[in-house]
Amino acid sequence: MPPANKRRSAVRSLLRLWPYVLPVRTRVFGAAAVAVVASCLGLVIPLVLKWIVDGPVADRDPAGVWLGGGMLLALGVAEALLFGLRRWLVARPLAGVEAAMRADLYRHLQRLPVSFHDRWASGQLLSRGTTDLMLLRMFLAFPMTFLLVNGVTIIAGFGILLSQRWSLGLVLLAPVLPLVAGCFLFEKKYFKVARRAQDQVGDLTTVVEESVLGIRIIKGFGRHRSQARAFRELTRTLRGTELNKARLLSAIMALITTLPELAIGIALVLGSVQVADGDLSAGTLVAFLSTALALRWPVESIGFLLAISNDAASAADRFFEVMDEKPAAAGDAAPRQRTKSLPAQQAGMSFDGVVFRYPDAPPDTPATIEGVDLHIRHGETMALVGATGSGKTTLTALVPRLYEPTSGRITLDGRDITAMPREELRELVAVAFEEPTLFSASAGENVLMGAASAEEHDLLRALDVAQASFVHDLPDGHATQVGEQGLSLSGGQRQRLALARAIVGRPRFLVLDDPLSALDVHTEALVEAALRRVLAETTALVVAHRPSTVLLADRVALLSGGRIAAVGTHDELLHGNAEYRELMSGAEAQEQEAISR
Ligand SMILES: Nc1ncnc2c1ncn2[C@@H]1O[C@H](COP(=O)(O)OP(=O)(O)OP(=O)(O)O)[C@@H](O)[C@H]1O
Numbered sequence: 202m203p204p205a206n207k208r209r210s211a212v213r214s215l216l217r218l219w220p221y222v223l224p225v226r227t228r229v230f231g232a233a234a235v236a237v238v239a240s241c242l243g244l245v246i247p248l249v250l251k252w253i254v255d256g257p258v259a260d261r262d263p264a265g266v267w268l269g270g271g272m273l274l275a276l277g278v279a280e281a282l283l284f285g286l287r288r289w290l291v292a293r294p295l296a297g298v299e300a301a302m303r304a305d306l307y308r309h310l311q312r313l314p315v316s317f318h319d320r321w322a323s324g325q326l327l328s329r330g331t332t333d334l335m336l337l338r339m340f341l342a343f344p345m346t347f348l349l350v351n352g353v354t355i356i357a358g359f360g361i362l363l364s365q366r367w368s369l370g371l372v373l374l375a376p377v378l379p380l381v382a383g384c385f386l387f388e389k390k391y392f393k394v395a396r397r398a399q400d401q402v403g404d405l406t407t408v409v410e411e412s413v414l415g416i417r418i419i420k421g422f423g424r425h426r427s428q429a430r431a432f433r434e435l436t437r438t439l440r441g442t443e444l445n446k447a448r449l450l451s452a453i454m455a456l457i458t459t460l461p462e463l464a465i466g467i468a469l470v471l472g473s474v475q476v477a478d479g480d481l482s483a484g485t486l487v488a489f490l491s492t493a494l495a496l497r498w499p500v501e502s503i504g505f506l507l508a509i510s511n512d513a514a515s516a517a518d519r520f521f522e523v524m525d526e527k528p529a530a531a532g533d534a535a536p537r538q539r540t541k542s543l544p545a546q547q548a549g550m551s552f553d554g555v556v557f558r559y560p561d562a563p564p565d566t567p568a569t570i571e572g573v574d575l576h577i578r579h580g581e582t583m584a585l586v587g588a589t590g591s592g593k594t595t596l597t598a599l600v601p602r603l604y605e606p607t608s609g610r611i612t613l614d615g616r617d618i619t620a621m622p623r624e625e626l627r628e629l630v631a632v633a634f635e636e637p638t639l640f641s642a643s644a645g646e647n648v649l650m651g652a653a654s655a656e657e658h659d660l661l662r663a664l665d666v667a668q669a670s671f672v673h674d675l676p677d678g679h680a681t682q683v684g685e686q687g688l689s690l691s692g693g694q695r696q697r698l699a700l701a702r703a704i705v706g707r708p709r710f711l712v713l714d715d716p717l718s719a720l721d722v723h724t725e726a727l728v729e730a731a732l733r734r735v736l737a738e739t740t741a742l743v744v745a746h747r748p749s750t751v752l753l754a755d756r757v758a759l760l761s762g763g764r765i766a767a768v769g770t771h772d773e774l775l776h777g778n779a780e781y782r783e784l785m786s787g788a789e790a791q792e793q794e795a796i797s798r
Pocket residue numbers: 319559561562569587588589590591592593594595596
């Protein structure tokens with residue numbers, strides 16, 4: 202789950218966007234300047250009105266009235282054109298800012314360690330990469346500019362009001378203090394609710410994503426009602442939070458609208474009395490009130506602009522919470538060593554005193570891997586056997602550095618994996634997991650993901666070795682799209698494609714996490730034959746639950762209590778190790794049961 206959010210000032214949060222705005226600053230500030238000019242042009246209109254009323258209207262001069270009308274029209278058109286220019290100036294660069302932030306987030310997510318992804322719900326990450334970034338673009342396009350533009354307009358407008366009649370100007374200034382206090386309180390409360398709402402959107406996204414990905418389980422177990430209930434519960438909570446936001450916004454809007462309207466009403470009465478007494482010209486009163494009315498939108502919009510700015514500030518916090526996470530260490534750029542002339546005892550894969558504890562495991566629990574020493578000789582296949590939850594998957598995940606050992610070291614042909622650049626490690630080691638994950642791409646593209654430099658002939662060889670030639674019979678051969686997560690293929694077909702992907706780059710080392718799990722007996726025979734050929738080409742560590750998988754290996758290591766309890770051939774362990782015998786007899790019984798079904 203995301204870390205607990207600390208309260209920051211909205212301004213500090215938004216200032217962190219500066220590096221992204223920097224490349225388009227000229228356009229953004231140019232647009233803001235254009236908007237200031239447009240908004241201030243609007244304030245000239247009341248002055249022209251004053252001139253028309255006190256001049257041509259009082260003198261009964263129709264030509265003067267026409268001239269004034271023309272000036273008003275020109276001012277209106279100029280104001281509209283300038284606002285249009287502002288929009289044009291920012292639209293494209295800000296879409297670019299959003300795209301750059303999204304690309305950075307995606308790149309960073311790819312570089313973050315698996316332990317980060319274990320902690321964070323995918324919906325939280327999805328919502329940060331979509332709705333939160335949209336909110337930030339909206340902020341940069343609108344409130345950021347208009348908080349400035351409206352601020353300048355209000356100051357200029359009050360300058361004009363005070364210069365026309367300072368006493369009436371002070372009446373209009375009276376609500377400023379209560380308004381500032383109200384805005385301060387609003388900002389404090391709204392920031393918290395805005396953050397809560399965005400986190401709840403993330404939770405909701407997680408539920409939707411899980412429901413879509415797990416639709417077969419939901420339907421298979423008839424869980425749609427309970428899923429719908431969980432979804433409804435979350436939407437109700439989110440609705441409550443959104444209503445809370447709306448309540449806060451309407452309270453500040455009520456204050457922002459009422460107080461200035463009251464002040465304008467009082468100024469109108471006082472001004473009318475002064476006109477009646479002959480202390481003030483009718484034109485000045487018209488200009489005064491028109492200026493006051495022209496300031497209504499800049500003042501009233503402040504509540505709304507503050508709301509979006511706070512939404513954006515918490516969206517920025519959520520974005521940077523992910524960006525501030527440290528990516529996995531790259532490994533030092535040690536020069537590549539030739540491995541061919543290594544002494545026999547160093548060639549292969551070695552675990553030396555490897556200890557591993559999950560970062561989020563409770564401190565008083567024992568480490569998952571307590572101290573593993575194991576050597577897999579060059580060209581050998583070692584099966585890793587152990588009770589469920591004994592740490593087999595965990596141990597295999599340490600080899601491609603999906604997690605870093607807490608202590609100890611793992612070497613490949615004598616070289617510490619932490620001293621290798623990650624790209625080199627990826628070239629040396631290939632992995633295939635229990636769940637053969639495929640992507641929405643063609644069958645061939647899925648296989649070629651296993652090696653950046655692999656070509657067509659490598660693909661065909663990998664498909665052949667992994668017994669995945671069914672691909673050639675698909676409608677478009679290996680260019681056939683396999684659908685989201687490869688769900689248009691059978692389990693056995695997906696397993697064989699995953700195997701082909703693992704070997705397409707001819708890795709020296711192969712790590713397979715129970716590649717025959719969840720297969721029916723007939724499919725298992727097919728994949729097993731594929732595995733036999735795959736394993737003949739490399740040095741491999743294979744997590745095995747069933748005797749049939751164990752028989753593919755040259756030797757077997759038994760993982761127990763976080764340590765390697767025994768190493769030997771299947772027969773040696775069967776005769777000499779009670780725990781192994783028990784594990785295998787249980788697995789064998791299950792296998793027999795599966796066959797007889
Ligand atoms: N991401 C994680 N965070 C914390 N603990 C974890 C995590 N993944 C696994 N564990 C714990 O580590 C222990 C070993 O899990 P692991 O998946 O390695 O076992 P396994 O031997 O592969 O089990 P199985 O045979 O059932 O697949 C378990 O107690 C599990 O709860």
